[in-house]
């Protein structure tokens with residue numbers, strides 16, 4: 001029985017449930033540094049690029065990290081350029097979205113590929129559900145994800161979630177926890193980029209009084225606090241190399257030792273770790289231990305970015321509308337045509353579902369009938385271009401409104417610090433009194449880029465760079481600085497000290513305003529502080 005006809009490949013088998021039938025693609029690299037290589041990749045979607053997280057990796061500097069997407073649609077092969085730097089051609093014609101013929105040549109940068117669909121059918125399980133925990137999605141990538149999560153949630157397996165910012169990694173962790181046998185135990189969230197290396201060990205494993213200078217009290221670490229439950233280690237790629245063996249030991253022995261103690265303590269904790277980067281690439285660069293990587297990636301989970309599943313947008317928007325109204329049976333507010341226009345976003349949703357959510361909440365709060373694209377053009381002026389009026393809707397729940405303000409404030413702050421320092425990440429972090437990781441995190445979240453390709457500042461070393469693209473926020477905070485924006489770094493630091501909103505996230509947590517409901521930026525637990 002055919003249940004759905006999306007990409008011509010979804011079928012319902014009475015005994016096997018919903019599944020996706022797809023093919024493999026034979027790829028021959030016909031030009032470029034890897035010319036001559038022949039390989040096979042499995043559908044339905046194949047990411048091609050120089051990034052190590054692509055299914056087809058081309059080591060060619062002219063190929064963007066995520067250059068294009070090949071999508072099998074029935075008997076057809078669709079080629080989608082994913083905002084590559086040097087563009088994509090099909091048979092010599094530059095394309096953004098096109099169907100390839102069986103003998104087509106796909107050009108990307110200095111490389112070219114010849115593709116051939118292999119007729120053998122590959123079947124992949126799909127979930128019949130359009131949600132999993134707090135995650136919503138009906139697209140093939142999301143149904144594949146749900147099928148995997150349904151399978152592993154009830155196990156004790158350690159999970160590594162990889163994906164861009166705002167794709168729902170934390171929602172995955174929370175859903176795995178609530179669907180597991182540990183659901184009655186604690187769910188702890190810890191952001192490894194939130195504190196400096198010096199305090200990280202104590203945060204994770206705790207310490208005894210006198211364990212080090214300044215340790216005036218006993219301290220329970222996150223591992224112990226999560227005993228019997230799940231510990232979500234966000235930004236795991238930020239864990240310093242010297243602490244990695246300790247985490248490995250904790251995972252292997254399910255015990256931890258507090259700083260200043262000798263006796264190990266039991267910590268029966270399921271770990272779900274997440275990262276915005278490719279952890280495998282970090283291993284290659286020598287920044288992450290291989291043995292720890294394999295311990296964490298027992299079940300690797302990749303979060304598809306929103307640009308790869310635009311068909312989910314209407315469902316997501318309706319979901320956010322209901323949450324915004326606070327009722328499951330709340331009426332649809334935005335017209336269908338607006339939802340269609342949101343699918344045709346002029347930029348590839350750099351903040352992913354978080355950006356979409358903020359956009360929806362902004363439209364509802366301000367009563368806008370149109371997605372505010374015009375306000376999204378990159379800002380070209382200096383720091384004073386940050387609008388000084390914050391559109392606030394006092395009808396919003398307090399924590400939602402505050403989360404909006406905080407998000408906008410952090411973005412404005414980081415932008416200003418970057419401008420003050422000639423876009424030097426290290427210096428910006430220094431004058432703000434936070435770590436580089438914090439600045440990079442805010443940049444990633446808001447699509448503030450130092451490089452042309454938009455891959456964030458990684459690898460850029462935080463040095464100066466040409467005119468950065470500043471992706472604007474859904475709402476803007478008051479300019480965080482006085483009009484004389486040329487304040488010296490020290491002045492900015494003093495200013496920063498007076499603004500606890502900025503400093504809260506700099507320490508990796510935000511004040512709790514009632515239970516976490518997933519709105520806006522993350523609320524971090526602050527246990528033990």
Ligand SMILES: Nc1ncnc2c1ncn2[C@@H]1O[C@H](COP(=O)(O)OP(=O)(O)OP(=O)(O)O)[C@@H](O)[C@H]1O
Pocket residue numbers: 134135136137163164165166167168169170171172234276316319353354357445517518519520522
């Ligand atoms: N599939 C989804 N369905 C519903 N809401 C989603 C989905 N994905 C993300 N969201 C919403 O988007 C926002 C960001 O999600 P989340 O914090 O889980 O992302 P993340 O990948 O952990 O981001 P970061 O890398 O910045 O930590 C939250 O408000 C969340 O509720």
